[in-house]
Amino acid sequence: MTGSRTQIGTHVTSHAPCFGDEDFAVADDRWKNGIELVAICEPVLYVCGGCPYRAACIRQVVPAKSLFTGICGGRIWLNGVIIHELPDADPAELPVPVIRKSCGTAAGSRAHRRAVEQQCPRCLPYHRPGPNPLDAEEQAAQQLELPDVP
Ligand code: SF4
Ligand SMILES: [Zn+2]
Structure with a gap:
């Protein structure tokens, strides 16, 4: 993940399994396109699989509105669009x-x-x-x- 979630700092942030994991906060200068972004994020996306905060994570980050790029709620987002997701990503987790x-x-x-x-x-x-x-x-x-x- 990048930016917004760490700044907001609610319960999702402090108790999430991704908290403090630098591979979730992908710096903009580490990738040039979606393929490179997925190559960085996909290896750590499994962490969302065991996370109880997936829906809350999406509610908090509001990735589509905030044009979020990074990992949020079991999905990899690029400018607010889902480009890759866990096989068990459930539409019910969306707003x-x-x-x-x-x-x-x-x-x-x-x-x-x-x-x-x-x-x-x-x-x-x-x-x-x-x-x-x-x-x-x-x-x-x-x-x-x-x-x-x-
Ligand atoms: S769903 Fe994924 S990105 Fe969101 S808090 Fe959980 S582990 Fe972190
Ligand atoms: Zn409708």
């Missing part, structure tokens, strides 16, 4: 959904997704996974490795 006029439509579902909050019951049937910025990075990296076409 409760804001009910909007668009609820009950695909647009409503997308609004929940953009806010990285739970889907409301009416939007759930429309839910589709969003694009992961990491996929675009990996595609770009693979294209760079392709030999030049004569």
Whole structure:
């Protein structure tokens, strides 16, 4: 994790298994893109697996709104977007959904997704996974490795 959680300093901070672990507080100059960020964070992400504060961690950091980058609540975030998560990451750990006029439509579902909050019951049937910025990075990296076409 970086920044905000250590500054707020609530019960989540002081009792969390990641407290004081420098590998959770990834300095900005240690990574240049999402692939490098995941390479640093993924080896320590397992610590969130046994953490009882996952939902509280997300409530406290509000990663989507704070455009958080780092590890929070069993997920790796890049500018407020989840780019990698533990296999047992539960959507119920995300903030409760804001009910909007668009609820009950695909647009409503997308609004929940953009806010990285739970889907409301009416939007759930429309839910589709969003694009992961990491996929675009990996595609770009693979294209760079392709030999030049004569
Ligand atoms: S969920 Fe992960 S990042 Fe959050 S307090 Fe627990 S161990 Fe730390
Ligand atoms: Zn909804």
